[in-house]
Amino acid sequence: VRSIDWRDDRIVLIDQTALPHELRTVEVTTVDGLVDAIVRLAVRGAPALGAAGALGVLVAVRQARREGWDADTLHAAIDRVRAARPTAVNLAWGVDRARTRLAEGAEAVEREARAVLAEDAEANRAIGERGADLVAELVGDKDAPNLSLHTHCNSGGLATVEWGTALGIVRTLHERGRRIEVFVDETRPLLQGSRLTAWELADLGVPYRLVVDGAGPGLIARGLVDAVVVGADRIAGNGDVVNKVGTYPLALAAARAGVPFVVAAPESTIDRNTPTGDEIELDTRDADEVLGWAGVRTAPPDADALNIAFDLTPADLVTAIVTERRVVRPAAGEKPG
Amino acid sequence: VRSIDWRDDRIVLIDQTALPHELRTVEVTTVDGLVDAIVRLAVRGAPALGAAGALGVLVAVRQARREGWDADTLHAAIDRVRAARPTAVNLAWGVDRARTRLAEGAEAVEREARAVLAEDAEANRAIGERGADLVAELVGDKDAPNLSLHTHCNSGGLATVEWGTALGIVRTLHERGRRIEVFVDETRPLLQGSRLTAWELADLGVPYRLVVDGAGPGLIARGLVDAVVVGADRIAGNGDVVNKVGTYPLALAAARAGVPFVVAAPESTIDRNTPTGDEIELDTRDADEVLGWAGVRTAPPDADALNIAFDLTPADLVTAIVTERRVVRPAAGEKPG
Numbered sequence: 001v002r003s004i005d006w007r008d009d010r011i012v013l014i015d016q017t018a019l020p021h022e023l024r025t026v027e028v029t030t031v032d033g034l035v036d037a038i039v040r041l042a043v044r045g046a047p048a049l050g051a052a053g054a055l056g057v058l059v060a061v062r063q064a065r066r067e068g069w070d071a072d073t074l075h076a077a078i079d080r081v082r083a084a085r086p087t088a089v090n091l092a093w094g095v096d097r098a099r100t101r102l103a104e105g106a107e108a109v110e111r112e113a114r115a116v117l118a119e120d121a122e123a124n125r126a127i128g129e130r131g132a133d134l135v136a137e138l139v140g141d142k143d144a145p146n147l148s149l150h151t152h153c154n155s156g157g158l159a160t161v162e163w164g165t166a167l168g169i170v171r172t173l174h175e176r177g178r179r180i181e182v183f184v185d186e187t188r189p190l191l192q193g194s195r196l197t198a199w200e201l202a203d204l205g206v207p208y209r210l211v212v213d214g215a216g217p218g219l220i221a222r223g224l225v226d227a228v229v230v231g232a233d234r235i236a237g238n239g240d241v242v243n244k245v246g247t248y249p250l251a252l253a254a255a256r257a258g259v260p261f262v263v264a265a266p267e268s269t270i271d272r273n274t275p276t277g278d279e280i281e282l283d284t285r286d287a288d289e290v291l292g293w294a295g296v297r298t299a300p301p302d303a304d305a306l307n308i309a310f311d312l313t314p315a316d317l318v319t320a321i322v323t324e325r326r327v328v329r330p331a332a333g334e335k336p337g
Numbered sequence: 338v339r340s341i342d343w344r345d346d347r348i349v350l351i352d353q354t355a356l357p358h359e360l361r362t363v364e365v366t367t368v369d370g371l372v373d374a375i376v377r378l379a380v381r382g383a384p385a386l387g388a389a390g391a392l393g394v395l396v397a398v399r400q401a402r403r404e405g406w407d408a409d410t411l412h413a414a415i416d417r418v419r420a421a422r423p424t425a426v427n428l429a430w431g432v433d434r435a436r437t438r439l440a441e442g443a444e445a446v447e448r449e450a451r452a453v454l455a456e457d458a459e460a461n462r463a464i465g466e467r468g469a470d471l472v473a474e475l476v477g478d479k480d481a482p483n484l485s486l487h488t489h490c491n492s493g494g495l496a497t498v499e500w501g502t503a504l505g506i507v508r509t510l511h512e513r514g515r516r517i518e519v520f521v522d523e524t525r526p527l528l529q530g531s532r533l534t535a536w537e538l539a540d541l542g543v544p545y546r547l548v549v550d551g552a553g554p555g556l557i558a559r560g561l562v563d564a565v566v567v568g569a570d571r572i573a574g575n576g577d578v579v580n581k582v583g584t585y586p587l588a589l590a591a592a593r594a595g596v597p598f599v600v601a602a603p604e605s606t607i608d609r610n611t612p613t614g615d616e617i618e619l620d621t622r623d624a625d626e627v628l629g630w631a632g633v634r635t636a637p638p639d640a641d642a643l644n645i646a647f648d649l650t651p652a653d654l655v656t657a658i659v660t661e662r663r664v665v666r667p668a669a670g671e672k673p674g
Contacts, residue, residue, distance in 0.1 A: 186635075187551070188551065191635050195635060195636070202637050202639060208640075209641050210636055210643075211644075212550065212582060212627055213549065213550040213583070214525065214550040217589060218582060245549060245552045246550070248555050249586035252590060253586065290531075298523075298630070300357040300532075300536050303547055304547070306547075306552070307548075308555065308556070311558075
């Protein structure tokens with residue numbers, strides 16, 4: 001099952017806010033509905049947002065035809081999709097790719113959007129294969145009974161159209177028969193690790209243990225982790241990586257311990273227009289996400305929070321970036337963009 | 338109000354599990370009651386546990402007299418208090434200090450326990466004064482309008498008999514009229530930051546913002562933090578620091594950014610029998626604490642978790658340790674033990 005797809009003239013997506021307790025799908029036929037799904041993270045994950053962006057143009061075209069929008073209204077609607085989550089470059093990339101077909105009509109937009117989805121699925125398989133080879137190479141001792149990997153947030157099938165990026169590497173290693181255990185950060189405030197990555201790994205039959213977000217660096221320092229594998233929301237030209245807040249501490253700990261820190265992402269996550277990570281604005285979200293837990297208020301009544309959603313891992317801490325086409329080694333001075 | 342005290346022949350302590358929503362006290366008259374309070378973290382924080390240990394001997398002596406225990410039963414009961422939380426050296430220290438008075442009778446034990454409490458209160462004031470001077474010195478620019486500090490877990494009045502260690506430094510700076518903002522990690526899984534530190538800072542009138550545990554290192558890297566101040570559960574002879582899980586990533590980030598990383602603790606937290614942190618066993622707690630919160634399950638039904646409660650910050654990352662007697666600078670090669 002794809003996390004996001006186009007069926008019966010509408011977007012059908014897995015509502016990731018309902019997992020792991022319920023596997024529920026949402027059908028989207030309007031731009032407002034899609035923007036809402038993106039903002040509340042019903043659909044999330046950089047590659048899945050690329051698909052959402054491309055399909056968003058298609059939804060806008062269909063809605064424009066139904067409701068008689070003029071060209072300005074259509075473009076404004078498409079721009080609202082494009083801006084729904086500024087940090088994730090894939091969303092803008094997906095929008096821009098489908099928008100180039102606008103002049104050719106709805107069918108051309110649909111073909112382009114479908115191509116984005118198909119290419120993402122294919123790219124993820126390729127990342128899985130190349131990443132599995134790379135991790136085996138970096139970890140060295142292939143005869144160790146268990147490979148222990150650490151991951152953050154969710155970079156699995158749910159974060160992509162299917163298969164996954166960093167978690168796709170885990171999946172490929174697992175399907176090759178490698179024995180793996182995965183430490184999964186819960187990933188506050190929205191718990192993508194506890195809810196989504198745990199759900200996917202259980203589904204795949206890969207053993208895993210959840211840990212709080214503060215624990216990973218200590219586990220890495222104690223030699224319990226062979227490699228860290230994470231996805232990315234945006235990669236600057238120099239190899240700086242923006243990913244879910246809490247990624248940077250894992251990179252710091254991995255570098256100190258001499259443990260490989262591997263970033264898996266499609267080429268579309270590499271932002272060649274941004275030379276370094278310092279130019280990337282990091283989204284902040286509603287403070288309430290930090291002040292409570294699943295509807296239970298935990299902080300005092302007047303508490304304030306800074307809910308920064310991403311952090312920046314400098315290129316010198318990134319052992320390797322794996323895409324569907326290549327391996328780039330920023331810590332060794334290579335630049336992806 | 339003291340977080341833990343001896344009144345009317347019993348221990349009276351603030352139940353820290355009920356905060357910030359309710360300020361409730363618990364009265365303890367039995368060893369079982371005290372062990373339960375320690376295990377469920379109704380009383381917590383290294384210095385407060387030192388007080389709990391000393392008062393635990395007094396409770397045991399009173400209970401032994403009431404129930405006619407022989408000496409072996411009494412010592413076994415005291416040993417149960419001593420072992421209720423192995424990582425925190427202060428608990429054992431407090432027990433051992435009061436136990437030396439056993440042969441002199443209940444009144445001598447009571448005098449010793451009361452002395453432990455009084456000395457802790459006094460030590461914390463001294464740490465606050467010395468730590469406030471140190472932070473002002475380390476941060477340098479005394480004319481900056483706001484001093485931005487980052488802290489983890491709770492090292493305030495609740496974690497001590499009164500005043501606090503790291504948060505005691507914040508309190509002293511605040512009472513000196515320094516304008517401060519504090520970033521407070523929520524501190525999963527038990528949210529001592531969101532619940533306890535937030536409650537204390539609000540009570541003191543010090544502005545603060547909560548952040549998720551993964552966010553601190555990124556804030557430090559972006560120059561938003563002037564100094565990190567934390568407490569400690571145990572300090573090895575070489576200056577390695579064991580503290581609540583999630584402390585080590587802050588130290589890594591601070592070192593990389595050139596931001597001072599300051600540990601505040603009474604001398605009783607320094608374990609001269611442990612040369613380095615590698616010899617310290619780090620408690621693990623019930624996996625359920627990671628799998629949900631406040632009765633709300635967030636992880637999938639069969640999920641497993643590793644709930645490690647502490648991490649180890651190596652001495653070379655510790656700018657300074659402040660005690661009631663001195664400042665030690667482990668990163669510069671000084672050893673506290």
